[in-house]
Amino acid sequence: MVRRASHEGEPSVSLSEGKGLPPAVVARLTVYLRALNSFLADDVDRVSSDALAEASGVSSSTLRKDLSQLGSYGTRGVGYEVENLLTHLSVAMGLTRDWRVAIVGAGNLGRALARYGGFETRGFDVVALLDTDPQIIGNEIGWLRVSDAANLEAVFERTRTNMAVLALPASAAQFVCDRVVAAGVRSILSFAPTILQVPPGVTLRKVDMATELQILAYHAQRGESGGETGQPSAGAPEAVDVAPADIQPPADTRPADMPPPAD
Numbered sequence: 001m002v003r004r005a006s007h008e009g010e011p012s013v014s015l016s017e018g019k020g021l022p023p024a025v026v027a028r029l030t031v032y033l034r035a036l037n038s039f040l041a042d043d044v045d046r047v048s049s050d051a052l053a054e055a056s057g058v059s060s061s062t063l064r065k066d067l068s069q070l071g072s073y074g075t076r077g078v079g080y081e082v083e084n085l086l087t088h089l090s091v092a093m094g095l096t097r098d099w100r101v102a103i104v105g106a107g108n109l110g111r112a113l114a115r116y117g118g119f120e121t122r123g124f125d126v127v128a129l130l131d132t133d134p135q136i137i138g139n140e141i142g143w144l145r146v147s148d149a150a151n152l153e154a155v156f157e158r159t160r161t162n163m164a165v166l167a168l169p170a171s172a173a174q175f176v177c178d179r180v181v182a183a184g185v186r187s188i189l190s191f192a193p194t195i196l197q198v199p200p201g202v203t204l205r206k207v208d209m210a211t212e213l214q215i216l217a218y219h220a221q222r223g224e225s226g227g228e229t230g231q232p233s234a235g236a237p238e239a240v241d242v243a244p245a246d247i248q249p250p251a252d253t254r255p256a257d258m259p260p261p262a263d
């Protein structure tokens with residue numbers, strides 16, 4: 001569940017103007033959101049920092065430190081009000097905005113993403129699916145009809161797309177990325193296995209499952225050789241700093257493949 005609160009009465013986020021949260025903290029906030037939604041679904045009104053930390057797979061001190069960066073301390077002995085903290089975190093994460101996502105590329109991956117029903121509950125409406133293949137254009141996939149990517153700009157305008165997912169071959173990705181940016185979209189998620197350049201003011205994140213698997217393999221073999229055990233999975237909040245492919249800067253202009261700053 002995402003808090004689409006009106007701006008009136010929203011808690012303010014006490015980050016100083018222009019100063020973003022470290023990428024690892026942002027990654028953990030998404031985990032806290034998921035845990036809080038789960039508490040809410042179970043009709044839990046209040047949660048202690050220990051319980052929220054446990055449900056999120058982080059230590060209590062990490063949780064408290066992260067939340068204190070948002071100015072959200074809870075009450076000693078009482079804990080956090082689940083709804084209140086959910087709203088607070090949703091505002092901090094920009095999830096109270098109306099995110100309208102277009103998927104460009106309706107191949108295996110694009111179709112699977114378009115059929116997935118879980119984005120809406122996390123605050124993202126998938127509003128368009130585009131492709132260039134005449135055999136695919138016009139097909140119904142999930143609740144969407146595939147649009148002709150030749151009309152990308154018009155489709156984006158009609159659907160008020162403000163976030164794009166590139167599920168394209170590497171060879172087409174930069175060209176499409178440039179068109180997406182020219183159409184006014186400032187947030188792009190790319191699955192294409194290539195380095196993309198975006199201008200200042202555009203946030204690009206790259207998903208690379210092969211890289212994640214390589215990192216997993218590294219940790220697995222370290223564990224086998226007795227080097228490390230109990231290494232959290234790449235998706236676990238305490239492990240975000242060992243999953244560089246997952247962590248791009250929060251709001252910025254760096255190309256997707258630049259290494260993240262240490263935080």
Ligand SMILES: NC(=O)c1ccc[n+]([C@@H]2O[C@H](COP(=O)([O-])OP(=O)(O)OC[C@H]3O[C@@H](n4cnc5c(N)ncnc54)[C@H](O)[C@@H]3O)[C@@H](O)[C@H]2O)c1
Nearest residue numbers: 105107108109131132133149167168169172191207208209
């Ligand atoms: N990062 C990951 O974890 C991950 C996982 C799987 C696939 N991928 C990558 O995602 C991409 C898509 O994979 P797939 O299996 O769906 O491939 P696919 O070949 O099934 O689909 C690609 C689609 O893009 C369309 N396309 C090509 N040029 C286009 C353009 N200019 N505009 C709009 N559509 C265009 C094609 O017609 C095709 O339907 C590939 O680059 C693949 O390597 C990444």
